[in-house]
Amino acid sequence: MLRAEQSELLTRTGPATAMGELFRRYWIPALLAEELPENDCPPVRVKLLSERLLAIRDSNGDLGLIDEFCAHRGVSLWFGRNEECGIRCAYHGWKFNVKGECLDVPSEPEESGFRKKIKLKSYPLVERGGILWTYMGPPEQQPPLPEWEFIMVPRGQSYTSKRLQENNWLQALEGGIDSAHVSFLHRGNLNSDPLFRGARGNAYNLSDSQPHFEVVEHRSGLFIAARRRAEEGHYYWRITPWVMPCFTMVPPRGDHPIHGHFWIPIDDENCWAWSFDYHPTRKLTEAELAAMRDGKGIHVKVEPGTYRPLANKDNDYLIDRAAQKAGRAYSGVEGIGMQDASLQESMGPIVDRTKENLTTTDNGIIMARIKLIKAAKALADKAVLPPGRLPEDQQVRSAAVVLAVGKVFMDERETYLTVKPGKAFVSV
Numbered sequence: 478m479l480r481a482e483q484s485e486l487l488t489r490t491g492p493a494t495a496m497g498e499l500f501r502r503y504w505i506p507a508l509l510a511e512e513l514p515e516n517d518c519p520p521v522r523v524k525l526l527s528e529r530l531l532a533i534r535d536s537n538g539d540l541g542l543i544d545e546f547c548a549h550r551g552v553s554l555w556f557g558r559n560e561e562c563g564i565r566c567a568y569h570g571w572k573f574n575v576k577g578e579c580l581d582v583p584s585e586p587e588e589s590g591f592r593k594k595i596k597l598k599s600y601p602l603v604e605r606g607g608i609l610w611t612y613m614g615p616p617e618q619q620p621p622l623p624e625w626e627f628i629m630v631p632r633g634q635s636y637t638s639k640r641l642q643e644n645n646w647l648q649a650l651e652g653g654i655d656s657a658h659v660s661f662l663h664r665g666n667l668n669s670d671p672l673f674r675g676a677r678g679n680a681y682n683l684s685d686s687q688p689h690f691e692v693v694e695h696r697s698g699l700f701i702a703a704r705r706r707a708e709e710g711h712y713y714w715r716i717t718p719w720v721m722p723c724f725t726m727v728p729p730r731g732d733h734p735i736h737g738h739f740w741i742p743i744d745d746e747n748c749w750a751w752s753f754d755y756h757p758t759r760k761l762t763e764a765e766l767a768a769m770r771d772g773k774g775i776h777v778k779v780e781p782g783t784y785r786p787l788a789n790k791d792n793d794y795l796i797d798r799a800a801q802k803a804g805r806a807y808s809g810v811e812g813i814g815m816q817d818a819s820l821q822e823s824m825g826p827i828v829d830r831t832k833e834n835l836t837t838t839d840n841g842i843i844m845a846r847i848k849l850i851k852a853a854k855a856l857a858d859k860a861v862l863p864p865g866r867l868p869e870d871q872q873v874r875s876a877a878v879v880l881a882v883g884k885v886f887m888d889e890r891e892t893y894l895t896v897k898p899g900k901a902f903v904s905v
């Protein structure tokens with residue numbers, strides 16, 4: 478349970494909020510590279526951390542994220558003309574480049590110097606691993622570019638999608654670090670989804686629905702381990718890393734690609750669920766890519782031309798009561814991604830955490846909240862930069878491993894929870 482003011486602190490990420498300031502100290506995914514496919518392509522409206530912005534790719538291929546609204550009288554620059562290295566407002570022709578600098582005010586003579594005094598808010602936008610990343614904080618505190626393993630592996634080994642999730646970022650993150658629900662909500666999918674089935678671990682997952690949780694802190698977040706019974710004298714461990722503020726990885730299954738998420742606030746009542754899949758030692762197969770594009774695994778089918786899921790709150794997520802009854806889908810909603818999203822959205826845009834009743838399986842969630850509150854307060858009160866901003870903080874992996882009773886998963890952390898470029902992950 479949280480006090481109302483703690484929940485308020487954790488869930489509000491607009492400008493000048495404590496958690497908003499925290500998010501503004503990291504590189505975060507803003508768009509898929511496919512959204513700005515060529516030079517001078519149409520600009521894209523992007524709302525992040527409650528700020529309305531416009532993503533532009535100019536005639537030279539330079540990228541930028543600028544205030545959506547014209548400095549003259551506030552018209553949306555989305556209607557503007559993207560041409561000759563800048564976006565020209567469709568109303569009176571003021572022109573801005575990717576850095577938000579004003580290049581032209583047609584009504585004023587150049588000698589007046591008027592245009593030089595005009596500047597729109599702007600943030601850097603950098604392509605890495607098929608994703609356009611932005612940093613929305615003070616320029617002098619900008620960390621090095623991100624080096625998550627899924628964006629550093631060779632081309633063809635990684636796939637990323639994004640979908641709109643219509644609730645606050647924190648309840649989506651909390652779903653990502655809550656391994657206990659897998660034995661229930663996703664049980665119908667473990668042996669049928671093409672990106673999950675066939676792994677030895679699935680049987681342990683399904684046969685023991687009372688996992689024991691162990692949560693261990695690391696320098697930039699947590700390792701959340703769920704322990705289930707395996708063969709006599711052994712335990713099956715699924716270990717989920719969380720790196721501040723919102724990176725999580727799902728423990729792998731067999732040799733299937735390994736996957737994870739970012740949960741990025743759009744505003745306080747919506748977030749982007751970024752979902753990636755990669756394999757550290759091989760290219761993804763055509764069959765795997767086709768399954769991902771088809772909304773299997775952690776990906777979902779979206780309405781064409783948008784990133785809103787086809788199954789959404791307006792159609793009750795296409796719930797199929799017959800499939801629910803027959804156990805093909807535990808909740809009746811199809812697909813792992815939408816099973817999570819439907820239940821998390823059902824909690825309301827911002828769940829009332831003063832009313833919850835947590836148990837030991839929620840320890841990961843409790844500790845993540847404590848770490849986030851501590852880091853946000855340290856930044857607000859003492860200007861202490863939060864952990865998890867540096868490439869070395871990002872060298873984590875999830876793992877699924879069978880260990881003899883008595884062995885502690887953290888003892889071999891270096892072997893299976895740390896990135897080893899070009900080496901397979903540990904998975905059963």
Ligand code: FES
Pocket residue numbers: 547548549550551552566567568569570571
């Ligand atoms: S409002 Fe954009 S040029 Fe006038």
Ligand SMILES: [Fe+2]
Pocket residue numbers: 652658659662663813817
């Ligand atoms: Fe889930």
